[in-house]
Amino acid sequence: PVVTNGTLSLNTVGGGWVAGDLVGTMTASNSPVYWEITAGDVTPPYWFYCFRPSDHNLYILTSFDMTNWSAAPTANLTPPSGRSLRDPSTVKHNGTYWLAYTDAVAADEFSAVSDFAVASSSDGITFASVIQLDCSSVTGTGAGARAWNPTWFTDDDGSVHIIVVISSDATNFAHYETHPTNAGFTTWSSFTRITGTSIPNQIDGYIISP
Numbered sequence: 578p579v580v581t582n583g584t585l586s587l588n589t590v591g592g593g594w595v596a597g598d599l600v601g602t603m604t605a606s607n608s609p610v611y612w613e614i615t616a617g618d619v620t621p622p623y624w625f626y627c628f629r630p631s632d633h634n635l636y637i638l639t640s641f642d643m644t645n646w647s648a649a650p651t652a653n654l655t656p657p658s659g660r661s662l663r664d665p666s667t668v669k670h671n672g673t674y675w676l677a678y679t680d681a682v683a684a685d686e687f688s689a690v691s692d693f694a695v696a697s698s699s700d701g702i703t704f705a706s707v708i709q710l711d712c713s714s715v716t717g718t719g720a721g722a723r724a725w726n727p728t729w730f731t732d733d734d735g736s737v738h739i740i741v742v743i744s745s746d747a748t749n750f751a752h753y754e755t756h757p758t759n760a761g762f763t764t765w766s767s768f769t770r771i772t773g774t775s776i777p778n779q780i781d782g783y784i785i786s787p
């Protein structure tokens with residue numbers, strides 16, 4: 578780290594600086610000065626979002642090389658009342674971080690659920706709920722309703738979509754597509770089943786564009 582005209586700059590990323598690190602340098606008067614690195618300073622290019630089954634909180638790891646990972650500050654997200662977080666998926670679209678996740682029933686994460694949750698963030702750390710997306714048109718509302726693992730897909734034209742695993746009987750599962758129809762992601766398209774595969778009863782799939 579070096580100081581130029583009182584401004585801290587980091588001339589290497591080899592140390593893997595992450596938010597919360599304290600970085601020291603020397604001023605012209607030879608007095609030690611410390612900065613706390615924030616998300617706006619040297620931001621690692623790779624962020625990994627996950628959850629822990631023990632507490633269902635959202636966690637972030639960051640990396641400069643996709644090999645060495647460091648824990649970032651615990652993300653700030655409050656699931657809807659009575660729900661918990663599983664299967665987080667994130668995308669950055671038009672400068673906003675968007676998070677989709679299975680908002681499982683907190684008391685029983687594998688019980689019936691006919692929606693999934695979407696949240697947004699300006700910094701990728703503090704998220705605010707946007708919508709619980711109702712999937713009952715395809716899951717039904719019975720004991721077998723399941724809406725799991727909503728996963729983002731960005732198409733070549735820049736549009737974003739979600740692929741979600743759906744079941745109405747908790748036994749037979751299929752993938753469905755939906756996408757936002759406004760800039761605030763508060764309205765969504767109807768669900769379209771993904772067909773043409775030879776694999777029956779599949780879960781946790783995702784799409785890439787080679």
